[in-house]
Amino acid sequence: MMREENKIVIFDWGGVIESHKEGEYSIDRAIINLIKHFNSKEDENTIVERYYAQSVEDITYHVYLENDKWFEKIKNEFNLKCNSDEFYDYYIKEFDKIEYYKDVVEFAHSLKNRCKIAILSNLGSLDKQRLDKQVDLKEFDYVWLSFELNARKPKEKIYEIVESDCKIEPKNILFIDDSKENIEMAKNRGWNTCLATGHELDMIKEKVNEFLDK
Numbered sequence: 001m002m003r004e005e006n007k008i009v010i011f012d013w014g015g016v017i018e019s020h021k022e023g024e025y026s027i028d029r030a031i032i033n034l035i036k037h038f039n040s041k042e043d044e045n046t047i048v049e050r051y052y053a054q055s056v057e058d059i060t061y062h063v064y065l066e067n068d069k070w071f072e073k074i075k076n077e078f079n080l081k082c083n084s085d086e087f088y089d090y091y092i093k094e095f096d097k098i099e100y101y102k103d104v105v106e107f108a109h110s111l112k113n114r115c116k117i118a119i120l121s122n123l124g125s126l127d128k129q130r131l132d133k134q135v136d137l138k139e140f141d142y143v144w145l146s147f148e149l150n151a152r153k154p155k156e157k158i159y160e161i162v163e164s165d166c167k168i169e170p171k172n173i174l175f176i177d178d179s180k181e182n183i184e185m186a187k188n189r190g191w192n193t194c195l196a197t198g199h200e201l202d203m204i205k206e207k208v209n210e211f212l213d214k
Contacts, residue, residue, distance in 0.1 A: 004115045007172045013121035015178030019099040038080040101198035118142035122152045154185040174211045
């Protein structure tokens with residue numbers, strides 16, 4: 001089977017490859033455990049919402065540096081008893097425990113002989129090493145990460161960057177994401193889309209096959 005160089009399947013990471021599902025060891029559980037490790041008195045029912053409120057921009061754009069502003073905001077919000085090195089060391093250890101869907105990764109890799117494949121994700125620089133462990137980034141034709149591009153989904157800029165980089169027509173792009181907002185922006189640009197989580201691999205496979213068989 002000849003590979004279709006003019007078609008690309010783009011996978012989101014969180015929710016599609018890495019777990020965001022309640023009941024699994026997901027990113028929310030890792031956030032709770034991270035904060036409570038440095039302040040055991042925090043109410044875990046409020047941690048995740050407050051963490052994201054402090055992180056909505058910085059966690060996406062920020063390259064983690066010593067004495068960075070994001071860490072200081074998190075430290076102050078939760079009255080953490082640690083320095084940035086201690087915090088980031090534990091962050092890596094705790095977030096490495098998050099479950100991910102190996103069958104989705106295997107399916108993504110299997111597409112290499114059929115079309116181009118890519119990752120498009122909102123994440124901070126500290127998370128790239130975990131993403132690489134899970135998916136082996138060198139296997140992908142393109143990797144678009146928000147902190148490297150200074151742009152994030154669902155802002156239109158990051159979708160424009162994708163099109164400019166891969167030089168593939170929107171009608172020949174299939175984007176798989178678990179966020180309705182992210183999917184809607186892709187649709188507005190003429191991309192094919194699949195709204196799904198990693199638990200819906202059968203639906204993902206069906207959509208991919210339909211896309212590649214056009």
